[in-house]
Amino acid sequence: MSQSPVVISIPERFDFSTHKWFTESYEQALLKSNQVVLDFSRVTYVDSSALGMMVLLRRKISASGGKGFVRNVTGTAKDILEMANFHTLFEYE
Amino acid sequence: MSLENCVLILEDDISTCLIVSKSLSAQGIKTITAKTIAEAKALIPEHDIALFLLDVHLPDGDSTQLVEKLRVSHPLIPILVMTGDYEQNRVAEFFDLGVRDFINKSVHPILLASRVRNFIRNSITERALFDANEMYQRIAHEKEQEEELAHYVYNHILKVHTTKVNGLNTVIRSSGKFCGDMLLSAKAPNGNLIVLLADATGHGMAAALTIYPLVSTFAAMVSKGLSLGAILKELSAKHSQCIPQNRFVAAVLLELSLSDNTIRIWNGGMPAVLMFDNDGSLRKVTSHHVAIGILPDDLVSTKMEVFELDKISKIALFSDGLIENKVMDGRSLSFGETYDIIAANLDDPESLLSMMHSYENFTNDLNDHDDMTLAVLDLALLREELKQVEALSKPLPGSFSFEFELTGNALNNEKFAYNIAELLGTYGFHKDFCQKTFTVLTELFVNAVDHGIFHIPSKLKEEDFIAYLSIREEKQATIAATDKVTVKLAWDETSQKLTVKLSDSGSGYAIEKLKDLGNDVAYGRGLKLITSLCHTFSYDQNTNTTHVTLDY
Numbered sequence: 001m002s003q004s005p006v007v008i009s010i011p012e013r014f015d016f017s018t019h020k021w022f023t024e025s026y027e028q029a030l031l032k033s034n035q036v037v038l039d040f041s042r043v044t045y046v047d048s049s050a051l052g053m054m055v056l057l058r059r060k061i062s063a064s065g066g067k068g069f070v071r072n073v074t075g076t077a078k079d080i081l082e083m084a085n086f087h088t089l090f091e092y093e
Numbered sequence: 094m095s096l097e098n099c100v101l102i103l104e105d106d107i108s109t110c111l112i113v114s115k116s117l118s119a120q121g122i123k124t125i126t127a128k129t130i131a132e133a134k135a136l137i138p139e140h141d142i143a144l145f146l147l148d149v150h151l152p153d154g155d156s157t158q159l160v161e162k163l164r165v166s167h168p169l170i171p172i173l174v175m176t177g178d179y180e181q182n183r184v185a186e187f188f189d190l191g192v193r194d195f196i197n198k199s200v201h202p203i204l205l206a207s208r209v210r211n212f213i214r215n216s217i218t219e220r221a222l223f224d225a226n227e228m229y230q231r232i233a234h235e236k237e238q239e240e241e242l243a244h245y246v247y248n249h250i251l252k253v254h255t256t257k258v259n260g261l262n263t264v265i266r267s268s269g270k271f272c273g274d275m276l277l278s279a280k281a282p283n284g285n286l287i288v289l290l291a292d293a294t295g296h297g298m299a300a301a302l303t304i305y306p307l308v309s310t311f312a313a314m315v316s317k318g319l320s321l322g323a324i325l326k327e328l329s330a331k332h333s334q335c336i337p338q339n340r341f342v343a344a345v346l347l348e349l350s351l352s353d354n355t356i357r358i359w360n361g362g363m364p365a366v367l368m369f370d371n372d373g374s375l376r377k378v379t380s381h382h383v384a385i386g387i388l389p390d391d392l393v394s395t396k397m398e399v400f401e402l403d404k405i406s407k408i409a410l411f412s413d414g415l416i417e418n419k420v421m422d423g424r425s426l427s428f429g430e431t432y433d434i435i436a437a438n439l440d441d442p443e444s445l446l447s448m449m450h451s452y453e454n455f456t457n458d459l460n461d462h463d464d465m466t467l468a469v470l471d472l473a474l475l476r477e478e479l480k481q482v483e484a485l486s487k488p489l490p491g492s493f494s495f496e497f498e499l500t501g502n503a504l505n506n507e508k509f510a511y512n513i514a515e516l517l518g519t520y521g522f523h524k525d526f527c528q529k530t531f532t533v534l535t536e537l538f539v540n541a542v543d544h545g546i547f548h549i550p551s552k553l554k555e556e557d558f559i560a561y562l563s564i565r566e567e568k569q570a571t572i573a574a575t576d577k578v579t580v581k582l583a584w585d586e587t588s589q590k591l592t593v594k595l596s597d598s599g600s601g602y603a604i605e606k607l608k609d610l611g612n613d614v615a616y617g618r619g620l621k622l623i624t625s626l627c628h629t630f631s632y633d634q635n636t637n638t639t640h641v642t643l644d645y
Contacts, residue, residue, distance in 0.1 A: 041322020076528035
């Protein structure tokens, strides 16, 4: 059963410093839906912690039978997600 | 001065004067009386007079001279003249001077009083009308001046924020002095072209005013290099800060990226964007979102539609003024029909706009036409235009190097890599390059701190991120003043390379980890990122220094 997705709008810097906020955001989101969209519109900087956090999120989404999406990822952030083969974990909108 | 309204009676015949003043007083009308013109002249400035009732012949002259003076000093106060039969031939002369009416002698008291009262009543209405008209004139004049100022600002903003781009043809037809539509285009630092077509609710100055904040925000955000989605969020935030809640702006945002070979389109409440493939087939990118200002900015969806740039030959964006309320041969046109007309006539946008204007249904709402804006993008020309931008990228500065030494709690500064990346941005490096440097620097730094100084096993981050976070927090709290990381950044202008050297006071991370590179399970994502983003990577175990280079 598909639920209407919840969008998490990630800030400019998606790195270690975001983890608290990000974890809270997706825990909130997962209470409402098992479809989560990560909106990368504002994201400029990404590091490997972001990838780690996305993997955690992906595990939670899978556990609830849902799906994760990535929206508007561009530039180096896009390259980094692609290098890490994240298109196998998240669907690009 | 008596503030009470009264009628001035100028009459030298005592009995007539008495009859007249009695009959008026009986009707509740106050009177003052004068027997000579001189007496009247003395009384007039002392009283607030509602009506003049004058005899013609007076001991000190003819009242015509007084009438002339009164027309100047009391232009709105009615003058009635009491005449005997023998004076009837002078009626025309008095009328010319501005006398309102005549009363025949001998006077009929009740008739006289009613006429006087009527004239006073009419003159009050006239006065109110005169005042209202005067106020209207003043407001109209003020409005004209305000509009002139607004129009100046409007034109100025448009001039400042519109860049001429070869291949982007815009035609505008405004229903009034101000246009509630606006088409803006700007090139982003990464060479992409961003176009905004916005249409505010209503028209005229109010509509133009609704759009102003978006205009300056648009230009600033594009030049800052924000993505299309981030620009949309900023536009929405700015709109809700500045504009009342009942005013909206429908918009199409479009981004052409030559490097990604993409066209991104966001359509919020505008007519469909018409897009022609290279083989001429047409597709419509319809609105999937609501206009800016309807949803709170955190709920604005940035979902875009993405197309391949090299498959498209032409794009047309237009405001609803082109498709709404159109009539041909007495029959209302459906949107489908108007889209077909537009699609078939894009080779001559000027004539198309005139044609759509001529289809406007004039009978419906008189002068209430909507503004019309049409932008036609010729992708062949635009691709050439965008290529030139790529070639014209900014020259870089000379060589430089910085060395940073972070000890103790300074190692907990989570903004270190970010600030370095932003610093590089100020030297004119491409955003992409700054982003890469950020990632590489973050990974090197975190690696040095986590593994070199905190001795957190590198596998933990992969296997149990939460456990990793809690250990990290613990270690951060107990960091020693002797713990140290040294970072050296050097940019060489000739080789166009950025060298980063990083060493830590810890025991260093085991070199055998590096041998695992290529295997995608056992080693850290961080190291993989570093090696894929850097041109060279080496680690000197003796000095515990990592050395990487990034090619520009």
